[in-house]
Amino acid sequence: MADLERVLAALFDWVSGLAGKHCSELHQYLLSQFGQQAVTIIYISAVLIILAIGFKLLKMGVNLVRFVVLPALIIAYVAASFFSLSFLKALPVAGAACSALFLMRS
Numbered sequence: 001m002a003d004l005e006r007v008l009a010a011l012f013d014w015v016s017g018l019a020g021k022h023c024s025e026l027h028q029y030l031l032s033q034f035g036q037q038a039v040t041i042i043y044i045s046a047v048l049i050i051l052a053i054g055f056k057l058l059k060m061g062v063n064l065v066r067f068v069v070l071p072a073l074i075i076a077y078v079a080a081s082f083f084s085l086s087f088l089k090a091l092p093v094a095g096a097a098c099s100a101l102f103l104m105r106s
Contacts (some may be wrong), residue, residue, distance in 0.1 A: 073094075077093040079094065
């Protein structure tokens with residue numbers, strides 16, 4: 001438990017340096033109202049929520065590249081290779097088509 005408190009204290013110091021006085025006031029308020037165990041639970045919950053949001057954003061970015069960007073590049077390359085189209089003229093059309101298909105898929 002002492003290791004967890006030391007890690008949380010280091011995390012709080014880092015966040016305090018970023019947020020300044022407001023974070024310190026919030027920490028003191030939570031500590032006085034709820035106690036150290038509740039403050040620890042609140043901090044762990046906040047970190048887990050931030051991590052969950054971060055992973056959701058990462059997953060969205062990967063899916064966007066996988067289902068929109070790469071297929072649009074491939075379709076535009078094929079269209080430019082087999083037809084008398086410029087790659088730069090085919091790319092927006094292919095990107096819009098792949099984006100529409102991605103929206104209908106999800």
